[in-house]
Amino acid sequence: MKLIWLRHGETNPNRQRRYCGHLDPPLNEKGRCQAEAAAARLAVVEPVAQVVASDLLRARQTAEPLLRQLSTATMQVTPLLRELSFGEWEGLTYGEIYSQNPQALHRWLSDPVRRSPPGGETMTQMGSRLDRWLHEILRHAGTEMRVIAVTHGGPLRWFxxxxxxxxxxxxxxxxxPHGDVLSVKWEGNRWREQP
Structure with a gap:
């Protein structure tokens, strides 16, 4: 099975880097262009059976051009591909978080696998969602099946x-980066990156 990960396009106005998490902003203009460009690039790869997207708006909007380009693909939406929940930090920039609680930020950056933002998820908790989804697709996918998964930065880093x-x-x-892809293949006992 071949899995093509696609990170959603940009959302933040004026290129401000905000922790969106489970917030649901739409793509900005650049993000819409990134989604169209990714769809055009992916339309020339081998046939794709399914497009699976996080249920958050920015991922669904990134998937829409894919469905127009890949006429034979079906679409599925799942919360299992959602971004990490940043809890109290959602909607804030790094600088805002640092000025409010530098100790909590440092603890989280030092050990994101076991520590969470206040009221948010650890990477392990987010990873368990992603692991469930990967288990599901491997159980149902044929060896030659190709799937595009539209998700967020956190799940991609975890994978x-x-x-x-x-x-x-x-x-x-x-x-x-936003609008970019990572191609991997299941080789029976592990995932390997593909060129």
Missing amino acids: ISRYLKQDPASFWDRSI
């Missing part, structure tokens, strides 16, 4: 650190 690097502590080491 890379847990499944590709096999080291959840490497969570901060690699990210996927």
Whole structure:
């Protein structure tokens, strides 16, 4: 099975980097362009059976151009692909969080696998949602099936650190930019990145 991860397009106005988490902002203009460009790139890959998106608006809006380009693909929406819940920090910038509670921010950045933002999720909690979804698709997917998953930065980092690097502590080491893709293939006992 081949899985193509797609990170949703940008949402924040004026390129402000806010922790959106479970907030539900729409794509901004650049984000809509990123979604269209990603759909055009992915339309030339092998046939895709299914597009699965996080239930949050920014992911669903990123998936819409894919469905127009990939006429044979079906669409599924699931909360299992949602971004990490940032709790009290949702909607805030890094600078705002730092000025309000630098100690809590430092604790979370130092150990996101076991610590959570106040009122939010740990990476392990978010990862358990993602793990359930991966288990489901592997149970139902054929070996030649191709799926595009439209999700967020946190789930992508979790997948890379847990499944590709096999080291959840490497969570901060690699990210996927908005509107970009990561292609992986299930090889029977593990996921491997594809060019």
